[in-house]
Amino acid sequence: MSTETERGPQWDMADRMRKALRHAGLGVQDMADYLGVSTSSVSGWINGRVRPRKPAIRLFAMRCGVPLGWLAGDEHESGDRPFRTTALGAAA
Numbered sequence: 001m002s003t004e005t006e007r008g009p010q011w012d013m014a015d016r017m018r019k020a021l022r023h024a025g026l027g028v029q030d031m032a033d034y035l036g037v038s039t040s041s042v043s044g045w046i047n048g049r050v051r052p053r054k055p056a057i058r059l060f061a062m063r064c065g066v067p068l069g070w071l072a073g074d075e076h077e078s079g080d081r082p083f084r085t086t087a088l089g090a091a092a
Contacts, residue, residue, distance in 0.1 A: 014048035020064035
């Protein structure tokens with residue numbers, strides 16, 4: 001879950017996945033159907049009980065319109081910065 005540091009709040013992948021779903025206006029069932037997995041799998045991911053495999057992370061990011069590096073928590077790639085969206089809704 002999120003923790004406080006000198007840089008401000010940090011989010012783990014489960015937090016980011018929940019935020020990505022909210023950003024995309026999707027529910028757990030929507031994502032499970034898209035990925036062809038059970039709702040309990042997606043619930044496990046967004047509650048931090050299970051870490052999804054890389055292909056699922058990539059598709060999750062694509063479906064939600066968020067950068068893969070941001071979703072996966074790759075600070076080197078994302079700089080842990082919030083993403084911006086364009087008028088068309090694509091991640092910038």
